[in-house]
Amino acid sequence: MTTHKLMLLPGDGIGPEIMAEVTKVIAWTERAFDVTFDVSSGLVGGCAYDAEGVPLSDETLAAAKACDAIIMGAVGGPKWDGVDYDKRPEAGLLRLRKELDAFANLRPAICFDALADASSLKREFVAGLDLLFVRELSSGVYFGEPRGIETLDDGSRVGINTQRYTEAEIERIAHVGFQMAQKRGGRVASAEKSNVMEAGLLWREVVTEVHQDHYSDVELTHILADNCAMQLVKNPKQFDVILTDNLFGDLLSDEAAMLTGSLGMLPSASLGNGEMPGLYEPVHGSAPDIAGEGIANPIAAILSFAMALRYSLNMGGAATAVEAAVDRVLADNVRTSDIWAEGTMRVTTSQMGDAILKKLDDN
Structure with missing residues (x-):
């Protein structure tokens, strides 16, 4: 059985909430593809500053470098606005990218057909984007x-x-x-x-x-x-x-x-020359205004894990399955608050994760 080492860095704000939904998909991938994930977690951003005095400790950085892929949530928030720039949450993220030599940031912008009407542009301009x-x-x-x-x-x-x-x-x-x-x-x-x-x-x-x-x-x-x-x-x-x-x-x-309907829909991958692990994170921020309310959209984080499967773990089939499950959930008109519209079903962060997991199990 293949084993991959993953490090989860939930970060600040809604980071821990969306990362909880990623762990559900990680567990499904283990069951469905006969693979084991050796999962560790660490602190980055404001939570690291509060606990350790720096936004990214040397110990966390070393542990991250020893993994096959790093999945991150989000960092930052007004709580740390008065902190010196070299200690602010964003400095931890920038250091992580620099130390990993993650020079290539891949940011797909895909408009799922079910969300074409949620875009700020007319459907005909974004359908199929x-x-x-x-x-x-x-x-x-x-x-x-x-x-x-x-x-x-x-x-x-x-x-x-x-x-x-x-x-x-x-x-x-x-x-x-x-x-x-x-x-x-x-x-x-x-x-x-x-x-x-x-x-x-x-x-x-x-x-x-x-x-x-x-x-x-x-x-x-x-x-x-x-x-x-x-x-x-x-x-x-x-x-x-x-x-x-x-x-x-x-x-x-x-x-x-x-154009895709919400910032909560966009994943990203940050890659280097292959000698260091890839860093995968949603494009959105920590959204401190809704942190703890259970309404954040976990799809970008889940799709970021799918990118890790494809680009770092050589599991393209699993990545495709996750992406297809997201597409089917959206086609069923299941929505978190950021993409909700009249006639669709509003769900919580956890319920969206469960809905995606059900589609994966039904596949």
Whole structure:
């Protein structure tokens, strides 16, 4: 029997609630596919700061690195707004990504047919939507130096963040983008701001070179990031793979979330070169305003586990089964509050997890 090591990092806010539903799917996968999961858990984010004084301890990081895949919930909340930046919950997540060298963030934006009317756009614009963001995750403005808040000679302050990309960093994420497109519709739209940013100009030049040298079978178009934002609202189905940097990928993929009906529907995978485990997490945040109420949508977290099955654990069949179960539950008009509409059945977080589990058992 195959054994995989998993680490669960529920985090803050609704993180523990949605992670509880992921554990149900983990247990089903063990039963259905004759596999064992060696599951451990740890603290990250605000809860880690409260308990350990840091948002990610060295011990938790070491344990995470020793696993085959890491499933995370969410971090952050207003409780920690006054904490220094290097101790804030988000710093734990950024450190985890950096230490894992998880430079490739895969964020699918899929509109399930049953949720086409829940989108902020008309059904005809989003029905059948299936696009993939390939976001560079370990460099760019979130990590560039110099950074900080400094006091000038006149006593005023200046905030500094540096957008910085090396040629090698762009090359390796470009390869991921093109390889993903080869498995999908064969089209890449590379989004940057080459008209006003040198980093964007280098991005365009390097992506073009990688395309010409290795991926002539893929169609490449370049698009300015602000135009990409507009086109996502105007005609999102024109896209297959959107390749972009850390900052623009963060913004554009969150915009695309509303095309699918809810931020609670979007999973993600953060991958490196294969030497470290993948990190899987829902795109949504910790939603502290609804934490503890049992109404959070666990689907993005469950689909993130499905991505772990596919990309880290070589269990594509199990991943497909989980995704199909989610589709069937939505087709039955079962909804958490974020995707509820008149005529559908509103359920709690736990009830949504149970409904998905029933579909898996009935398969």
